[in-house]
Amino acid sequence: MSDRKPVIVGAGPAGISAAVTLVAAGLTPIVLDEAPRSGGQIYRRPPPGFTRSRQALYGFEAAKARRLHEAFDALAGRIDYRPETLVWDMRGGALHCLSDGRSSEIAYRDLILATGARDRIIPFPGWTLPGIYTLGGAQIALKYQGCAIGRNIVFLGTGPLLYLVAYQYAKAGATVLAVLDTAPFAAKRRGLPGLLKGATTFAKGLWYLASLRARGIRLESGVGPIVAEGDTSVSALRYRAADGVEHRIACDGLAFGFGLSSETQLADLAEIPFRYDAVQQQFLPAREVSGRTPVAGIYLAGDGGGIAGADAAELSGERAALALLEDRGQAVDKPHLAAIERTLQRIAGFRAALETAFPFPADFAAAMADETILCRCEGVTAGEFRRAAAELGAAEVNRAKAFTRCGMGRCQGRVCGPAAAIVLAAALAVPPERIGRLRGQAPVKPIPLAVTA
Amino acid sequence: MPIRDTADAQFRRLAEHDRPVVRFAIDGRPCEALAGDTLLTALLVNGRSLRSSEFDDGPRAGFCLMGACQDCWVTLEDGDRLRACTSFVAEGMRIVTQGASDDER
């Protein structure tokens, strides 16, 4: 009934913004979040007892972080906030939640999924060695724990996060040996006109770049990783420079990533139809700019419905909450909705330019050496995965998963999924959208067998 | 008082040194971490790995640090399992990184 509290899953910028909007309209949402504190990943709040300022933690985003944190904290007493709560399944209008070793059900009529994103990676030989982390992981080590992932660190990959994390590390006193961008210089030039449309963000990127350069840190473009060397932990990265020359750089820490992937497992369990998004190169749940989905009562906000960044997440959280209110019969300010949507469209244009400037190197995945571990959970190599197509007749990714176990591990294909799709599509010589997608299955993350219900 | 990290440690502390010490054990060896360290941080300021891969490709030390990749599940001596990047180290914790834990009924 309409007196049922709306539920928000995720307390990052999208979830926070949605909660603030709903409370302002007089509702009392339930907010579920896995983390102990609000903020999501980008505005992740440190554990109690940590003393660095927001400036130190978030740099240029300090004011935004503060605003969001304070706005969420101010909702205390007016929302039903349940941190350290995992939504592990959902069906028939109920969410199944794990908190403190106990599973319980929360019924919903209106639900905003704001589940965020994770790093998008492509395996290369040696990538599972200790000392090798995602860019997001390296950022969390610094932001959340005050640690560098190693003593002598190489940053590899592409996208704005590459430069941001390297800059943050250098600023914090870590030894950054090199920042190796896989995007060719030509790609960045091609994306420039579009990037200029996001002037502030672009300016920050230039700042990070200039700062790294000023510190004498090696910066390269058009790089391709060859192998991470090491016995029990990483000791060097061999890579190919843009001119084709091979280099070897000794290091004990390596952070890499190629943009972000949306966390869509709950959207899948909610039976929202998925469509292939050519810009993000991922199957995404169907979502209107309003946040509405084809499933009545379920809305998507933030990066969990498609990568657009933290600013877009805030706006889309507000927009989804307004859609929810409108669908409940409340009057909403139409010009305001239109203004939000215009801004979201503009940001989408910027995002597309980012993908042009910092393209996801799908060709690396297609060319992945057979002996490379593709699925790190199950130890399945790229060669084994290709054989499923060639010898066992797998024409679709779930079939290949059934035959090889790739994607059957604890992470349910979060890490290997994007690259596995490309490996299979390339092996079958079909476009990636033809080979399907790994489906979300309950529990979306591991839960203890000993859970009490 | 700043805690000196183990020489052969993966993680290096750059900030937040002034926190209470937490005593715990890795493979029976007494170790120290700081209150507010995740179990992953605690293990990696004292060494270079969290566990061994089940499928023979060697030691693992986590990957995403945000509870997505599930690569950092560790085992305690009493058999309990914890995801190291989303669990905090606690006084008296006893982690096993090599071999099996005690077989408790």
Add this chain to the structure above:
Amino acid sequence: MSEHLTADVAIIGGGTAGCSTALHLRWRRASVVLLERGVCGSQASGVNYGGVRQQGRALAELPLARRSREMWSRLAGIVGTDCEFMTTGHIKLARSDADMGELEAYREAVRPYGLELELLGRNAIRARYEWLGDAAFGGSLCSEDGAANPRLVAPAFARAARAAGADIRENAEVTGIERDGGQFRLRTTDGLEIRAANLVNVAGAWGHEIAARFSESVPEDVIAPNMCVSEPLPYFMVPNFGVCGGSVYVRQIPRGNVIFGGGRGIADRERLRAYPVAAASLAAMQQAVALVPRLRHAQLIRSWTGIEGIMPDDIPVIGPSRTTEGLFHAFGFSGHGFQLGPVIGAVLSELILDGATPTPIEPFDIARFTLPAPANP
């Protein structure tokens, strides 16, 4: 654009039963077209628990199961891979004295069929399997039984059948079936037209729909066995085991994952979708931990289910149609068809080509549900 095919036998359904039938028919040089709506093994054959089990079956199934067991031993020779089949032994646990009585009675009942079971009392079972908790009163061990990887079996039979010359069409949904002058005429969604002298109905949970077209209405319902799997754990549990009453079944694979099931998910036969149910998973988790306390430390990483056809008397329909010459049925395996899949192919090929099979199948006659009706003209 339509493609016209002619064959001695048309098979509807690409589960293990259908693909095994195709292979056996090819061994005897009959021409075969198999039509599978999805990909081979996408339904019950591919989503089940993986138990390769004689123990616990209705006596009527034992001759089939014994003959099938012999085929499982030779699987690598038959389809080119052993599909991870292992003779792990199967234990049916007793959790009470009454359960033990049930196991003793069953052991006596199956002995005439050549199935030897070993009864273990409380001390013996706890001594042999020290990871069992206090709930185990004893058990019955069938050392010949085991398990395999269900995702591999039907596809392996399909590949072998194709290699032997069967024309296997996936993503081919049958939309029309007619009987026309002693032949069957089938049409599929993508424009295939097939003519065959014989038709095999191995359409699983949808077998009753095909039977109904030939005036053989049977009360086939659906179940969705709720399955769960844990993260990999150190390998300690060799036998595959279940309990009297059937509320939970547990096995571990050498890679370490513990697969267990119990309770029901949701099967949507019309939309071809099936969903595990949280309450069933939670209940199965609880039971698994009660039986094997060591599992309390493990994490659940995935659950799934599928659509399986079930008959009211819990045994399948197998045998010739009672209304239509040349039509043969094998469906409704009621949640325990996995072990029987290979032998169904042998039996159906014998029925089609020889008019009879040496393996007793009278209890599975479709006539037990239907009143005889005049044969179609």
